[in-house]
Amino acid sequence: MPDMEPASPPMIETGAEAAEPWWHRATGYQIYPRSFADSNGDGMGDIPGIISKLDHLADLGIGFIWLSPVYASPMVDNGYDISDYRDIADEFGTLEDMDRLIAEAKARGIRIVMDLVVNHSSALHGWFQAARASREVPEHAYYIWRDPAADGGPPDSTAAAFGGSAWTYVPEVGQYYFHYFSPAQPDLNWQNPALREEVYDMMRWWLDRGIAGFRMDVISLIGKDVDERLYEEGPYLHTFLQEMHREVLAGRDVLTIGESWSVSIETGLLYCGRDRQELDMVFEFSHIREGWHPELGKFAPKPFDLVAFKHALFSWQELTREDGWNALFLSNHDLPRQVSFYADDTTHRRAAARTLATVLHLLKGTPFVYQGEEIGMTNAQFERIDQYRDLETLNHFQEQIVQGVPPEVFLEGANRNSRDHSRTPMQWSSAPHGGFTSGTPWIEVNPNHTTVNVESDKGHPQSVFSHYRRLIALRRESELVAFGRTEQVFPEDPDVLAYERRLGDERLFVIANFSGCEQLRDLPAEFTGAGHCIAWSHEPREDVPAALTLAPYESFAWILK
The missing domain is CATH 2.60.40.1180 (Golgi alpha-mannosidase II)
Known part of the structure; x- marks a missing residue:
């Protein structure tokens, strides 16, 4: 039976503020820029490429785009290491391109929500370059420094999330700096008021350019106390978020979504309770972690447990029944493709993709679609470690090999949970490289692009795209x-x-x-x-x-x- 055609998406209101927040009925769409659409054949997606595909998103009925980082960056962690918060990376375009994206999206009733990465900067940021050269400059206090231990080693044994020590020594100042992720991503010192004002001024600058809000990367880390080794949801977190709201967000019709890998049922409403004056919603990962080994983590996945998954999912529905708001998602740039992780990505791929969409989009909250999800894209199933590009995957591979884990065992886990599966190029057509680029893509396209792509899916009588379009329209139109x-x-x-x-x-x-x-x-x-x-x-x-x-x-x- 043909899919019903939904009503067109509403245009952005420019008059008086609506009685309910606009994002209560909107559906978000996450774009990972380097993998979405390449306009110039260099193998890297870019902002002009995104602009060229806005009609696809308007047709889908998307209300806003969550745009992963396009800021200037050395790209050690694919843009999540920012060297200039007020400029655009050359491979993605220019500030003029960004302004055009904001305007072209608005003309189609679509807002732009940018990634805010302020737990850390790039080690090449001007602040850190000054900070590592002298203890006497103000920027030195923008980062977290400690003297060596008595033996000259790191201040403590904290391990970085991407492997190795969380402390790196800088001879020029005779101190170690803290980096929760990689040495190329030094953590910002949020206990410094001057640093916080730098961040707030930058946020206001972007909002004044016309963006509609921020998705706040690992925001639960900014309140850390490194001396007490309290990192996630540290003692200063909510004080800083409330200050951010007062200084930047209050009085603006914008959307804020925090990312927290530690938020729980007990702490969820501290972020997004209606009287907290902090954030509008939070990405929480309890339903994701149910698929990870409790001790060995994501690269040692365990079989999918539907009962545990349901408990996590519906606990948050219960929590936000009267207060707060849910961010609904099953996939993003850090997660595997949902049809591969939760279901069958071969024989029943199309039906499974439609089912996962139905289950998620008819819950209460704001749904997020990750690029390619709307056509049922799958994990790539790489055969060699050199096909991977993700810093986290490569670092953990080296650690696991040293510990005696056979490469094929690690690759089995990586083929289920590596971040790179969500980062392979968007599959627009059956053309070479999925129609993503006329050049050589920065990461290989999934070989199944010849059958799984936007063109072929839209022409199928049980199109995944049409199913998503119907569900997105239902949220706009149905109070229930x-x-x-x-x-x-x-x-x-x-x-x-x-x-x-x-x-x-x-x-x-x-x-x-x-x-x-x-x-x-x-x-x-x-x-x-x-x-x-x-x-x-x-x-x-x-x-x-x-x-x-x-x-x-x-x-x-x-x-x-």
Whole structure:
């Protein structure tokens, strides 16, 4: 059955502020610039390339773009190491290109939300270059320095997230600087008021250029106390976020999303509670971590556990029932492709992609689509370590080999969880390199681009793209989808996920088979009878039967009558 055509996305309001925040009904789309669209054939995506694809996003119904970093950077960590916060990296374009992107997106009813990376800068930032040359300059206090231990070694044994020590020695000043990630990413000293004002002034500068807000990278680290070895959600975090709100965000109609790998049910509303005056929502990763080994981490993934996944997902729905707001996502630039991680990316790829979309987009919150997700892109399944480009993956490979882990064992984990799987080029067509570039891409395109691409998907009768477009339109148009409360159904079922949404007398019922086998379920009587099917993975059916047989990765969503 053909997919229904949704209404066109609304244009950006320029008059009085709406009664509800605009982002309550909007869907975000994350662009990883170096992998989205290359306009000049150098193998690297760029801002003009993004502009050329804005109609694709407008057709999808996207309300705002989360743009991963395009700032000037040596690209040690693919732009998450910024050398100048007020300039654009040459490979991505110019400030004029950025201004044009903001204007062209706005003309299509799309806002731009930029990545804010202020836990650390690049070691090539002017601040750090001054700081490493002398203890006497003001910039020295913009970073975190400590004297050597008695034996001349690092101040403590803290390990960096990307491998090795978190401390690097600088002979010119006779001190070590702290870097939570790599030595190329020295941590900023947020306890320095002058540093904080530099950050706030930069944020105001970008907002005045017309962006619609910030996604705040690892923001939970800025309140750290290194002497107490308290890093995530340190003692100063919420004081700094409240100050940031007062100094920059208050009175502006903008969106702020914090990223925190440590936020929990107990601390979630400290970030986004309506009276906290901090952030609008937070990316939390409890449902992601359920797929990691508890001790060995992401490169030793464990089998997907649907019950644990549901517990994490619906705990946050419960937390934000009356306060706060959810950021809904299953994939981003740091995560594997969702259809490969949660489902079947071969035989049932298209159905699984549609099912994952239905489950996520009909929850309460603001959904985020990661580039390529809307056509069901998959992990690349690299065969050699030299095909990887990700700093984290390469560093951990070296550490694991030293520890005696066979290369093929590490590669098995990397092929499930490496960040590079989300960073392979966007697959626009079956042309060489997926239509991403006329040159040689900075990372290999997934070989399946000949069959999995935008052109072929849009022409399929069960298009993943059309399914996403319908779901995005439903959020814009339906009060029930946007604001209804969520109640889980079958919480202990190991194969089936189901939930209900309620708003007044309106009810929505969603059910999805997360297994590769047929599943038969007796449905509660309160859900059975006449309904209006608004989303389906295979074929629609209007009635809600007392006993429902679900094919592998089949899903339905009904408005109950």
